[in-house]
Amino acid sequence: EVQLVESGGGLVKPGGSLRLSCAASGFTFSRYGMNWVRQAPGKGLEWVSSISSSSSYIYYADSMKGRFTISRDNAKNSLYLQMNSLRAEDTAVYYCARNGDVDYWGQGTLVTVSS
Amino acid sequence: DIQMTQSPSSLSASVGDRVTITCRASQGIRNDLNWYQQKPGKAPKRLIYAASSLQSGVPSRFSGSGSGTEFTLTISSLQPEDFATYYCLQHNTYLLTFGGGTKVEIK
Numbered sequence: 398e399v400q401l402v403e404s405g406g407g408l409v410k411p412g413g414s415l416r417l418s419c420a421a422s423g424f425t426f427s428r429y430g431m432n433w434v435r436q437a438p439g440k441g442l443e444w445v446s447s448i449s450s451s452s453s454y455i456y457y458a459d460s461m462k463g464r465f466t467i468s469r470d471n472a473k474n475s476l477y478l479q480m481n482s483l484r485a486e487d488t489a490v491y492y493c494a495r496n497g498d499v500d501y502w503g504q505g506t507l508v509t510v511s512s
Numbered sequence: 513d514i515q516m517t518q519s520p521s522s523l524s525a526s527v528g529d530r531v532t533i534t535c536r537a538s539q540g541i542r543n544d545l546n547w548y549q550q551k552p553g554k555a556p557k558r559l560i561y562a563a564s565s566l567q568s569g570v571p572s573r574f575s576g577s578g579s580g581t582e583f584t585l586t587i588s589s590l591q592p593e594d595f596a597t598y599y600c601l602q603h604n605t606y607l608l609t610f611g612g613g614t615k616v617e618i619k
Contacts, residue, residue, distance in 0.1 A: 432608070442548075442556065442599055444608040456606045459513075492555055498546060498562075498603045502555040 399423040399501045401493050406506030413483050413510070419476040419493030419503055427451075427471035430497050433478050435489040436505075445491070446478065483510045514538050516602055518611025524619040531587040533598055533614045540580045541604035547576055547585045548599045550613075556599060560585060590616070 405417040419431070433445040446457045446467040455467055466479040476493050490505040515538040525531050535545065543563035548556035558567050560576035563583055573588040587594055595618055600611040 434608075434610075441613040442550075442601075442610040444610065447606060447608070454606070458607070498544070499601060499608070500558055500561070502557075504555055 399495065401495065401501060401503035403491065403493055403503045403506040406491065406508045408509045408511065409483055410512050411484060411510055414479070414481045415483065415508060417478040417480065417491055417493075417506060417508070419478075421474045421476065421493075421495075424495070426469075426474040429495050430454075431469060431476045432494045432496075432499060433465075433467060433476075434492045434494055434499070434502075435487075436492070437486070437489040440489075443489075447497070448476070480508070483508075485510050513607050514541060514602055514605055514609050516600055516609050516611040518600055518614055520614060521612060522615040522617060524617050525590050526619045527590055527592055529590045529619075531590050531594075531616060533585045533600075535578075535583045535585075535600035535602075535611045537581045537583075537602055537604075541602045543579050544602055544604035545576075545578070545583050546601045546603065547574075548601065549594075549596045550599065551596045559598075587616075 400422045402420045409415050430449045432447045448455050448467045464482045468477045488510045492505045493503045495501045517536045545563045547560040550556040559570050559574050564576045575586050577584050597613050597615045599613050
């Protein structure tokens with residue numbers, strides 16, 4: 398069974414940093430591209446970033462470029478999102494999701510940016 | 513970037529109704545489109561992939577159609593458990609984009 402479990406969310410002050418993790422199991426992690434998708438409270442889904450299976454290709458939504466860094470460790474079956482210079486508008490549930498066509502999702506981790 | 517325009521943004525329907533939701537892409541995306549269902553406090557669940565293929569385990573009352581720029585999700589006979597928010601997603605380009613969502617509410 399495919400499982401994706403996010404962690405690392407919490408309360409952070411504006412301008413602060415946070416690192417999210419996503420632990421994958423139930424499939425061969427190293428064969429799949431991965432994504433981060435977020436959802437602000439009461440709002441729709443917003444794609445954040447994608448990384449290819451070998452980390453050769455990385456993409457970001459414009460509003461995250463230069464502030465967020467996606468990475469992965471295939472030996473640890475883990476995906477990461479380093480978030481710097483956080484703003485109030487980054488407050489959201491952050492989901493990791495598998496594959497270029499986004500088939501499986503984790504349960505999400507809440508990031509709250511507030512003073 | 514490809515924009516996805518989803519309509520309506522909300523609708524009210526009764527159990528047993530036929531419901532149709534539409535997504536329009538700002539440029540052709542072949543059939544690189546998925547539909548998701550999301551219930552409050554839960555992660556989205558994929559219902560349809562490749563525009564018209566039913567995800568394993570999803571009831572057959574859900575169907576998808578379309579190609580290019582116009583796509584439709586149809587629920588043939590709305591059930592109580594179908595009241596949720598639905599999203600389309602295009603994955604034709606590396607910059608993924610979601611539709612704005614359709615909230616299906618009880619009439």
